[in-house]
Amino acid sequence: MVPSTNDSQSMNWHRSEASRWLDKGFIGVTGFFGIAVALVLLAIALRVSIDAFPAIQKFGLGFITTSRWNPVENLYGAWPQVYGTIVTSFIALLIAVPIGVGVALFLSEDFLSPRIQRPIVFLVELLAAIPSVVFGLWGIFVLIPLLTPIGKWFHETLGWIPLFNTVPVGPGIYVAGLVLSIMILPIIAAISRDALVAVPLELRQAAYGLGATRWETIFQVILPAAFSGIVGGVMLALGRAMGETMAVTMVIGNANVASPSILAQGSTVSSLLANQFAEASGLQISSLMYAALILFGLTLIVNILAELLVRSVRLKL
Amino acid sequence: MTPNLQTARQTETVFRTENLNIYYGNFLAVKDVSIKIPKHCITAFIGPSGCGKSTVLRCFNRLNDLIKSFHIDGKIYYHDQDLYSSEIDPVEVRRQVGMVFQKPNPFPKSIYDNIAFGPRLLGYKGDMDVLVERSLKQAALWDEVKDKLKESGTAISGGQQQRLCIARAVAVQPDVILMDEPCSALDPISTLKIEDLLQELKEQYTIIIVTHNMQQASRASDFTAFFNVQANDKGQRTGYVVEYDRTEVIFQNPMQEATREYVSGRFG
Numbered sequence: 001m002v003p004s005t006n007d008s009q010s011m012n013w014h015r016s017e018a019s020r021w022l023d024k025g026f027i028g029v030t031g032f033f034g035i036a037v038a039l040v041l042l043a044i045a046l047r048v049s050i051d052a053f054p055a056i057q058k059f060g061l062g063f064i065t066t067s068r069w070n071p072v073e074n075l076y077g078a079w080p081q082v083y084g085t086i087v088t089s090f091i092a093l094l095i096a097v098p099i100g101v102g103v104a105l106f107l108s109e110d111f112l113s114p115r116i117q118r119p120i121v122f123l124v125e126l127l128a129a130i131p132s133v134v135f136g137l138w139g140i141f142v143l144i145p146l147l148t149p150i151g152k153w154f155h156e157t158l159g160w161i162p163l164f165n166t167v168p169v170g171p172g173i174y175v176a177g178l179v180l181s182i183m184i185l186p187i188i189a190a191i192s193r194d195a196l197v198a199v200p201l202e203l204r205q206a207a208y209g210l211g212a213t214r215w216e217t218i219f220q221v222i223l224p225a226a227f228s229g230i231v232g233g234v235m236l237a238l239g240r241a242m243g244e245t246m247a248v249t250m251v252i253g254n255a256n257v258a259s260p261s262i263l264a265q266g267s268t269v270s271s272l273l274a275n276q277f278a279e280a281s282g283l284q285i286s287s288l289m290y291a292a293l294i295l296f297g298l299t300l301i302v303n304i305l306a307e308l309l310v311r312s313v314r315l316k317l
Numbered sequence: 318m319t320p321n322l323q324t325a326r327q328t329e330t331v332f333r334t335e336n337l338n339i340y341y342g343n344f345l346a347v348k349d350v351s352i353k354i355p356k357h358c359i360t361a362f363i364g365p366s367g368c369g370k371s372t373v374l375r376c377f378n379r380l381n382d383l384i385k386s387f388h389i390d391g392k393i394y395y396h397d398q399d400l401y402s403s404e405i406d407p408v409e410v411r412r413q414v415g416m417v418f419q420k421p422n423p424f425p426k427s428i429y430d431n432i433a434f435g436p437r438l439l440g441y442k443g444d445m446d447v448l449v450e451r452s453l454k455q456a457a458l459w460d461e462v463k464d465k466l467k468e469s470g471t472a473i474s475g476g477q478q479q480r481l482c483i484a485r486a487v488a489v490q491p492d493v494i495l496m497d498e499p500c501s502a503l504d505p506i507s508t509l510k511i512e513d514l515l516q517e518l519k520e521q522y523t524i525i526i527v528t529h530n531m532q533q534a535s536r537a538s539d540f541t542a543f544f545n546v547q548a549n550d551k552g553q554r555t556g557y558v559v560e561y562d563r564t565e566v567i568f569q570n571p572m573q574e575a576t577r578e579y580v581s582g583r584f585g
């Protein structure tokens with residue numbers, strides 16, 4: 001059918017030059033920002049590496065295995081900090097992953113009516129918005145007085161286990177781990193919940209249709225289907241735990257030792273950086289940069305391992 | 318099989334509904350359904366969209382229980398047991414009344430694990446390999462997937478996925494298989510394969526199938542229920558059964574004018 005003259009006058013099938021230009025411009029701008037973010041990361045890594053170079057040259061890999069921090073003789077090693085970073089993060093994950101995934105499950109299934117569920121989801125996410133210095137203060141004034149007697153009890157009854165063989169004096173690795181676990185809990189809960197909610201209703205119905213109970217459906221269908229999303233959330237949380245500075249510095253005690261006891265004081269790479277950078281100079285700055293580079297490397301390794309884990313599970317499924 | 322035996326078998330009733338009304342909250346979704354589903358037959362539910370075919374279907378395995386506002390009055394009997402009595406565990410019902418859904422929904426697991434999922438839930442102790450092979454053969458899928466049982470059930474074609482879902486339902490050796498528009502997302506060739514499959518499956522299972530495709534109902538089913546929908550003065554649309562009879566009666570010589578118009582394609 002031939003359109004009437006009226007219609008063909010009111011329609012314009014040609015796109016204006018401006019509209020085409022806008023499309024191209026948009027692609028260009030988003031591309032620029034995308035590459036810029038990657039470049040910022042590379043630039044930081046490069047700068048830290050260059051500044052760390054004198055320390056790398058002097059101490060080599062021995063930097064990671066020795067525990068001295070001696071500005072007088074200019075001898076540095078960051079083993080206690082690397083150890084403290086790994087142990088505090090591990091404690092945090094050990095506590096936060098089961099609770100976080102549990103919270104996510106509770107808030108993604110229909111256990112609660114939406115009217116109660118929505119405010120709780122909001123409150124859990126709000127936990128992530130509390131500044132870390134507030135967590136640190138809370139750790140010092142609330143958590144430490146609360147935990148010290150419990151720590152003492154562990155030391156007195158289970159002191160023969162290396163894990164508890166030092167007397168708790170207030171701040172310590174276990175306090176830092178606990179504070180971290182609370183800080184990363186909302187990240188794990190929120191991201192896991194998104195992953196669980198995204199599992200298609202059809203899969204749920206398929207499982208119920210085969211006579212699976214609610215728990216069988218959750219553990220055998222929904223959790224596996226959401227696995228990669230949950231791992232993603234855990235990794236993001238682990239990155240936060242390893243990099244968290246303020247709260248940890250306030251409650252860990254900042255002792256330059258790597259004790260097997262979680263009741264002992266310790267330090268992490270980030271608490272070391274926060275404590276030392278102000279009065280550092282020369283090789284000490286370079287050593288701090290080296291420690292920062294190691295932290296960088298640790299997070300990188302964690303992310304690569306997570307990616308491999310997700311892939312291997314996906315292949316198996 | 319002698320005609321007599323055939324008749325005897327067909328008079329055995331698997332499901333019987335009596336004045337079944339289905340509600341979501343205060344909303345009456347389907348009203349006054351009184352039908353009998355005969356054993357080892359294919360019963361088709363046809364009718365326009367929104368007439369409650371799927372809603373009724375999902376009462377038979379109590380899948381509607383997952384919707385909080387859902388409730389019924391009237392009765393549904395499953396082999397003379399009151400299906401909605403408080404002593405009945407819906408999970409046990411679903412183990413005997415399998416379901417195949419409109420959209421193929423294999424689990425994101427291997428083909429093998431998809432089939433083994435149900436039997437494992439039921440603590441199946443026999444040889445799982447044998448059961449998987451038998452189930453896939455029953456669903457006419459074995460030859461196509463026997464070399465890739467470890468591959469993901471979501472990586473095969475839509476038609477194969479739907480037959481995988483049928484094999485998964487068959488693997489727990491249910492009494493009844495409910496099918497909710499199983500071919501609506503499939504191409505014509507896959508559709509024909511599944512229709513052929515239905516004829517084989519009905520030797521062992523009672524099948525209820527919801528379909529929008531009237532050729533499918535007339536080709537594949539033994540009994541047909543025609544559903545329609547009417548709106549009340551508040552604009553709420555309630556489904557009901559217009560006519561339920563042998564498929565050839567519904568399609569060739571229906572009692573109701575509405576049925577005649579629908580099956581001849583004049584409305585709906």
